[in-house]
Amino acid sequence: MITSVADRSRIEWTTPTLNPVTGSDRVSPGCAHCYALTFAERFRGVPGHGYEQGFDLKLWPDRLAIPLRWKQPRLIFVNSMSDLFHERIPFDFVCDVFRTMKQADWHTFQILTKRGRASCGARAAAGLAGQRVDGRIH
Numbered sequence: 001m002i003t004s005v006a007d008r009s010r011i012e013w014t015t016p017t018l019n020p021v022t023g024s025d026r027v028s029p030g031c032a033h034c035y036a037l038t039f040a041e042r043f044r045g046v047p048g049h050g051y052e053q054g055f056d057l058k059l060w061p062d063r064l065a066i067p068l069r070w071k072q073p074r075l076i077f078v079n080s081m082s083d084l085f086h087e088r089i090p091f092d093f094v095c096d097v098f099r100t101m102k103q104a105d106w107h108t109f110q111i112l113t114k115r116g117r118a119s120c121g122a123r124a125a126a127g128l129a130g131q132r133v134d135g136r137i138h
Contacts, residue, residue: 017080020064020097022050023057024083036081057088064096067104078111085113 026034036055044054067076078084078101084094101109 016070016074017077018063018066019079019081020060020100021057021079021082021084021086021089021093022060023053023055023081024086025057039081057082057086059089059093061093061096064100067100067107070104070107073106073108075108075110078109083113084111 022036024034024036026032039051043049043051046052067074078097084097101107
């Protein structure tokens with residue numbers, strides 16, 4: 001099964017990617033040529049594939065433990081195949097992601113969003129996880 005974790009990403013500004021959420025909705029003109037949507041939809045309906053559901057939003061809580069297994073420090077892109085601040089992602093799950101980032105304190109995490117307003121929730125989630133949103137979390 002595809003784990004949606006790239007141990008060595010082809011993205012030049014990161015090392016691995018971690019996708020505890022996949023899928024999203026188009027929210028801006030910047031989404032018109034979304035690589036994640038194009039990639040995921042190629043596998044819609046393929047039994048057992050990690051993107052069998054295409055680009056429909058899906059939570060993968062079992063993936064949260066993956067960075068804890070990586071012992072060497074890494075620069076990790078969180079949710080290269082989604083937006084952590086999607087309005088249908090439960091706040092408790094966002095908090096779980098931030099707790100994992102706090103626990104894996106030898107890594108640096110990168111989070112990108114097209115939902116600027118919703119990312120204010122990142123500060124609340126980080127606060128609940130006891131982590132300031134700076135330093136290792138960008």
